[in-house]
Amino acid sequence: MSPWIFTASIMAALMLLAMVRMVKGPTSADRLVALDSINTLVVASMIVLAAAFRQVVFVDVAIVYALLSYVGALFIAKYLGGEL
Amino acid sequence: MKMTKIVRTTADVFYPFCLVFGLYVVMHGHLTPGGGFQGGAVMATGAALLLVAHAYEDITGRLRKTAMKILEAIGLMMFLFAGLSGLLFERPFMGNWMAFTGKWFSHPVAHGPNPGDLNTAGLLPLLNIGVGIEVLGGLTIILLYMLSGIHAEKKP
Amino acid sequence: MDTFVMRHLPALLIATPLFAAFLMPLVGTAGRTARNAWAFLGALLTAAIGLTLAWKVWTTGTVLYVFGAATPQQTLPPDAAFPIRIMFQVDAMSALMAVIASLSALGITIYSLSAESKQSGLETFYAMLFLLIAGVLGMVVTGDLFNFFIFLEISSLAGAALVAYRIDDGVAVEAGLKYALLSTVGALAVLTAIGMLFAQYNALNMATLASRLQFTALDKVALVLLAVPLAMKCGAVPMHFWTPDTYTTAPSSVTAFLVVSSQASLYGLFRILYTLYGDLLQFSWATFGWFLIVLGILSMFIGVTMAIPQKDVKRLMAYHAVSQTGYMLLGVGVGLAVLGNADALAKYGKTAMAGGLFHIINHAMYKGLLFLTAGAVFYRCGTRNLNKLGGLGHTMPWTMVFFMIGALAIAGVPPFNGFASKLLIYESVFRFSPFLSIIAMIVSILTLASFVKVFHSMFMGPPRAEFAAAREVPAPMFIGMAILALFVVVAGLAPQPFIEHMINPAVDALVDRAGYIAAILGGR
Amino acid sequence: MMKIALYSAILLVLFGGLMYLAADLPFGAPLQSDMDDYFIKNGQEQTGANNIVTSIVFDFRGFDTLGEATVLFTAVLGVGMMFRKMKEGEEYEND
C-alpha cells in the first residue's frame, strides 16, 4: 500500500489527539500551543499528500500555509501578551 | 507596541519572501493553483507580518493608507479596463481577445497535460495581476484601518 | 442603431457606476467641486444608459448580452447545448426595474449633493452610493443565478455601510450591523440553494436551470431557501424588523434608494417564482401563491398599524414601506395563485399582477419622495421627532407641497399614481377573494389617517420659535425631489401609457416562462 | 426559557430537513456534469490556461470576479468609513 495516505491518516489522528489539549487547555496559551502543533502537522501532511496525489503543484499550498498560519499565531500571541 | 527583536528580524526576513511568493502565486495563476486572490492574500499577509511584528506607529510611515488606496484603485482599474478592452476588439466585456494572437501571453496550448508555459492564457495573467494588486491593497487597508481603530481608542 | 454603445449597453450599465465608484476616492482628493461634478456625471450617465437600455428592450424585445464570448449575442458555444458564460437577459420586467433604479438614482444623487454636504468622508459616501446603484442594476438585469447572488451581496454590503454612515451616534451603526447580519444570512441561504440546484442540474443560467428543473425534494428546499430570504430582503412581515431600524437611521437619500434596493429583491423573488419555477409550482401552486398572499396581507396590516403610533417620522414612513410592499406581494401573489388556471389568469390574474408591478414603480417614486422630504425637514430642523416638529408650512412651502403629493399618492387619493395601481389591485383581488380586497382598502384608509397625522404635526400649526431659522431647501435638493414628484403626478394623471408600454410587457414577460427559456436555448 | 425551546425547535426542524436532504445527494459522483465536462475538455484550448479554475474564474465567469473585487472594495470602503475622522461639529440627533 502507498505509504503516503497512511502517513497522512496517522497525522490526522494526531491532530485529533492534539485537539484534546485544545479542549482541556486551562489557559489560552495552552490552546495556542495545540494550534501550533496542529499547524505543523497540517503542513507536514500537505507535503505528504502532494506526493500521494502525484501532483507537484499541491506543495505550494503547504508553503502558503507555513507562512500564513505563522502570522495568525503571532497575532494571537501578541494579543495574549497584551501588546496589541 | 513592538514585539521582540527575534520576531522582528524574522518578519523582516520573511516580508520579501512573502512578497516574492505572492508574486509567484499571482504570476503562475494560470498554471498552478492560485491566482490573483490567493497571491494578493499572501502579499497582504506579508504586510500583516510587518504590522504584527513592529509597532503600529513605526509601520504606518511606510505602509500608508493613501498608497494602499491608490494600489487598490489601480488594481480595480486594471481589471475594469482589461475587461473593457475587449470592446475594442469586437468582443464583449471581459472577452479574452489576447489569447492566441501571437503576441504577449499567447502561446498556443494543446489539450492535455503539459509542464506549463508562462507565456499563455492571453488576458488572464493581466487580470490576475490586477486582482492581486487590488487584494493586496484592500486587505492591507482593512488591517490598517482596524488597527487604527484600536489605537485611536487607546488615547484619552 | 447598431452602434458601438448600443451593442454594449448591458455591460456599460454596470461598468459606468462601477467606474464612477472606483475612481471616486481618488477624485475626492481633488476637492469638493470635482467630487460633486463626478458624482453628478456618473449618475447622469448611468440613468441615461439605463433608460436607453429600457427603450431598446421595449422597441426590439429581449436583449441578450454574453460576457466574454466571441460576440455579445453568441449565447451557446457551437458544440454544446447549454450556455456556459455569464449572461445578461434583459426582458421587459428587467427593463421596468432598470427604469425605476435609474430614475431614482438620478434624483437621489442630485438631492444628496447638497443634503449630505455637511459631513465628512463624502467621497466614500458617493462611491458607496454608486456601488449600491450598480448592485441594484446588476440584480435586475442579470440572467445568471450566481451573478444575482454577487450583486445581492454588493447591494447589501453597500447598503449596510451607507446605513451606518452617521457613526457619531451608535444607533446608525447598530442598524447597519443588523442589516448586514440579516442580509448575509439571507445571502448564504441563497448560495446554499444555488449549490443545491447546481449539484443537480450543473447549470447556473436561469433559463437553462428552468428548462432542466424537475421539482425534486431538493428543488423544493432550494425554492424555500431562495424565496424566504428574498422575501426578508424586501421587508415582508414577519421578517420586516430590520426595515424600520434601517430606514430610520440611514441618510434620507440612502433610504430612498434602499427602497429601490428592496424592490430589486422583490424582483428577484418574482423572477425566481415565475421564471425559475413557474409552471412547476402547479401542483403546489396554491402553497406558494398563498405564501405570497399571506405575507402580503400580514405586511399590509401589521405595517400600517405599527406605523400609527410612531413618533419618528422616518420610522413611520418605514413601516409604511412595509405596508406598501404588502400590496405588491398581494397583487403578484394572486397572479401566482391562479397561474395554473389560464381562464382566471386572463380574467383577473394579469390585472392583479399589473397592479402589483405598477405599484412597485409608483412606490419607489412616492416613497422615495416622502423620504426625501423627511430628509429635507431633518436638514433644516435637525430632528425627526414628530413631537418636536411643527409649523413648518410657513417656512418650507415647497417641501410641504412635495410632501402632500407623496402623502396623497401613498394613501391612494384619486388623481395620483398610488390610486391607479391600488385600483387595479382592489378590483382584481376582489374577484379572487373579496375579503382580501376589503383588507387592502382598510389599510389604505389607515395609511391616509397616519399621514394626516404626520402632515399635521410637521407642517400645520403656528410657526415655532426653535425652527425660526428654517427656510426652503437648496436647489439640488429641490430638483431631486421635483424629479420624483413630477413622475408621481404624470403617472397619476396618465396611467394608461405606463400600463400599456411598461407594465403589461413586464407582466407578459413574467408569465411567459417558455419565452424566457427560448430566448437562450432557442426552443430546444 | 420559552424562547430557547422555540429556537431549538426551529433549529431541529432545519436540522432534520437538511439531514434528510443530505442523504439525497451523492458524494463522489455528480448527478450531472455536462457544463463542467465542457470546461475540462475545451477550457484549456479556448483560454490557454492550464488551470481550469483560473480560466473559469477569470474568463468564463470573469464578470463574477469583477463583482467579487467590487465586494472587497465595498468592504474596504465600509471599514474606512467606520474609522474615519469626523469633522468638527458633525453631530446628529438620533431619537
Added chain:
Amino acid sequence: MMSYLLLKLPYFTVVVLTLLGLAAMVFKKNLIKILMGLSLLESAVNLFLIVTGYRTDGVAPIYTNAPSLHMTLPTVQALTLTSIVIGVATSAMMLSFAMVIYKKYGTVNAEKVKKLKG
C-alpha cells in the same frame, strides 16, 4: 452501513456545521461570537459547494503535470473562491461595525444593543 456513513459523512458534516453556526447566531449574545457563527456558516456553505463537485479518484482541474484527465468539477471551485473572498469582506466590515458599537455603547451584548425597537 459503514461505507454508507463514510460516503455521506461530508454532507452530514456540512449540516452539523450549519447547525452549529446557526446555533451560535441564535443563542449567543456576544456580537463577536455571533459573527464567528456567521463565519462558521460561510465555511459550511463553502464546504458544501466543494463537496458537491468532488469526483471519486478525480484529480484537481489543473493540466500542469496532471496525472490523469479524470478531473473534479472546476465550476464549484470557482464559485467557492468567490464566496470565500465575499465572506472575509463581510466579516471584516461587520467586525468593524461591532468595534464602533462597543466604542459608542460600551457593550457588545446583543441584548443590550437595542436602542432601536418598537
Added chain:
Amino acid sequence: MILNILIWTAIGIGLFFNTLGVVGILRFPDVYTRLHADTKATTFGSIFTSLAVILYAAAHYFKTQDGQYATLALHAIIAVVVLAITNATAAHAIARAAHRRGHKPVQAVCDRLEEHNQP
C-alpha cells in the same frame, strides 16, 4: 527497493516523533514544557516525513529527468525551511506572551526573566 526502505524509515521516524510531540503536549504540566514538545518533536517529525517526500522526488527525478520532480523536492525543502524557522519564532512569541501574561513555569528551580522584569 532500497528507496522504499529509506522512505519507510523516514516516515517511521517522523511519525514516531510527531506522536511523541503530541503526547508531550498532553502530558507536560505547563505551557513552556508543552512548547518544548511541540516545537522540537513535531518540527523534527515533520522534517522527517518531508524528507521521505524529498527522497521520493529526488529518486524519481534522477530516474526520469522530469522537471516536475525537481520542483516537488525544491518546494518541499522550502516548505520545511519556512516551517522550521516560523515554528521556532512562533514558539518564542508564545512563550514570551505566556510569560508576560503571568504564567509561571511549573516546578521551576529558577526564573531569571521574572527577576529581570521586576528588579
Added chain:
Amino acid sequence: MTPFLLLQALILLGLIITGALVVAFKDLLAAAIAFAAFSLLLAIEFYILQAPDVAIAEAGIGAGLTTAIFIIAIRGTKRFEEKE
C-alpha cells in the same frame, strides 16, 4: 478508496469538534484560536477534495487574515462573553 475515506472522516471529525469548540468557548480568544484550527482543517479538507485553489484561498484568507481580524476586533471590544 477506503483509506482515503478514512482520512477524510478523521478530518471531518476534527472539523466538527473545532466547530463545536468555537461555539462552546466563553473565552473569545479561545474561540478565535479554535476558529483558526477550524480554518486549518477546512483547508486540508479542501486540499484532499482536490481543490488546491480553494485551499490556498482558505489558508491565506481564512487562517491568516480572518484570525488577525478577529483578534483585532476582540482587542477592540472585550475578551469574555458576558453571563446571560
Added chain:
Amino acid sequence: MLSFVVTALFSGAVYLLLTAGSGSILRFWSSQELLIAAIVAVVVGFAARGYFTRARQSAVLNPVRWLRAIGYALGPFFLEMAKANIDVACRVITGRIRPGIVRVKSGMKTDFGTLMLANSITLTPGTLTVGIDEETNDLYVHMINVSAGIESRESLEASELFGLFDCPARIRRIAE
C-alpha cells in the same frame, strides 16, 4: 541603494528557486521565468528595501557564508536537533523534568545572528527562548532540565547549552 540591490538579489534568487524546473536554460529555467524574475526582483527590492537589510547588511552577498549556513544547518544543527529530540522523547515517556528560566549571554552583535542563535536554541537541546534583553542581546532561556548548580549562576555562556558542537561560534562565522 545597496539595500535595494541586496533585497532584489535575494528576492530574485528566491523566485528562481521557486520556479526551478520550468525550462531548460541552465537545465532548470525558461526564458520567461528569468524575465519575470528580474521584474519581481526589482519590484520586491523596491518594496522591501527598508526591511530586509535592517537585519543584515551586505554580508548576505557573500556566497561563502551561504555555504557555511547550509553546512551548519545540515551538519551540527541537525545532529544537535536529533539529540535534543531523543532527549525530549525520553522526558515525554518518563516525565522527569526540572525546568527553569536562565539567562544566557549570546555575544551576538547583529540581529540576524541573534535570530539564528535564538532559533537554534529553541530547536535544540531542551531549551526554549522565552525573552530577550533588547540592549545586550542576552537571551532568557527556558530549560526543560536545569542541571544542578546552574540555577544559582547569574548567566551562562551560549556554548554551554550545546552539547556536541560549538554552535554559537559557527553562527558567528555565518552571520557576523
Added chain:
Amino acid sequence: MDPTQTLATGSGYWSPLLWLLALVVGLAVALVIRSRGRKDFREGEGRAPFISGNKEPEQGGGHIPASNIYWGFLESMKSYYGRLVPVHTGVPTDYVAWLLGIMALMLIIGLAT
C-alpha cells in the same frame, strides 16, 4: 387614447383627467361660495381662534404633540398593540430567528406537500 376611458382595470375604466375636471369644478364652486361672503370683514376683529370658549394659549402653546393624535384609537387597540409592539425587540438574534423560523415553516409545508 380616449381621455374618458384611460385606465382599463379589467372590469371598467377610470380616468384621472375626469377626476381632475371634477376637482376643478369643485374648486370653482368653492371659490364662488367664498366670493359670496361678507366683503366688510375688518382686519383685527374676530381673528382670535375659538377654542371651546377658552382664551387662546400663548404663541406656540397651541401645538399638539404627535403622540396625542389618535390617542383614542391607540387606547382602544391596546390589547392588539400590547402584543405586537413587544415582538419588535430590537435584538439581532431574534431577527435571525424569525427568518429561520419562517424558513423552517416553509420547509415543513414544502416537504409535506
